[in-house]
Amino acid sequence: EAGVAQSPRYKIIEKRQSVAFWCNPISGHATLYWYQQILGQGPKLLIQFQNNGVVDDSQLPKDRFSAERLKGVDSTLKIQPAKLEDSAVYLCASSPVPGGFGYTFGSGTRLTVV
Amino acid sequence: DQQVKQNSPSLSVQEGRISILNCDYTNSMFDYFLWYKKYPAEGPTFLISISSIKDKNEDGRFTVFLNKSAKHLSLHIVPSQPGDSAVYFCAASSIQGAQKLVFGQGTRLTINP
Numbered sequence: 001e002a003g004v005a006q007s008p009r010y011k012i013i014e015k016r017q018s019v020a021f022w023c024n025p026i027s028g029h030a031t032l033y034w035y036q037q038i039l040g041q042g043p044k045l046l047i048q049f050q051n052n053g054v055v056d057d058s059q060l061p062k063d064r065f066s067a068e069r070l071k072g073v074d075s076t077l078k079i080q081p082a083k084l085e086d087s088a089v090y091l092c093a094s095s096p097v098p099g100g101f102g103y104t105f106g107s108g109t110r111l112t113v114v
Numbered sequence: 115d116q117q118v119k120q121n122s123p124s125l126s127v128q129e130g131r132i133s134i135l136n137c138d139y140t141n142s143m144f145d146y147f148l149w150y151k152k153y154p155a156e157g158p159t160f161l162i163s164i165s166s167i168k169d170k171n172e173d174g175r176f177t178v179f180l181n182k183s184a185k186h187l188s189l190h191i192v193p194s195q196p197g198d199s200a201v202y203f204c205a206a207s208s209i210q211g212a213q214k215l216v217f218g219q220g221t222r223l224t225i226n227p
Contacts, residue, residue: 009155040123040219042118043158098214102161107155
């Protein structure tokens, strides 16, 4: 079984620029999550999709962050404009059903905003 | 509001000895708890879990203990091996695990030969 694929692995941008991350979940996994992990902290949920609908985006800074999951498969997370405090690892995870069972994470995208 | 807390940012243990990682939570609605292990440049990988109806779950060298009255869980690794050196995250969810995972800050475990 292929894992959760994320790209790019690393990205360095200047503040106020825009950036996009891509995630392809495990085939058949209906639930997809984007987490932000700032250095020294645990992962924090940004948004949760069930198929192509948003279940929870309560912690997504909607003035600058957006995410979509077209056709209920892969997903993109965008930041525009980026701030210095957005420097973090962005992790995508998927699971066959919502919740803690069967959660599988991708390797993440490390974003550095300078 | 840190609902899941790992108060030890780091832990160093001698190879062959027991490693004990601790986690506290504040939300009494949490009923499913997990431990994840993370190596550098990789995503977290699932290690072991426990439901609130149990107080212990064992898988090989890894055992998780849950004390609901104290809102505390711990991960025991025995014997510790150099390959266990990683960051360990405690996570919790509610409604029988059907809700999102809430993570602690992580504990960096170093196993010394």
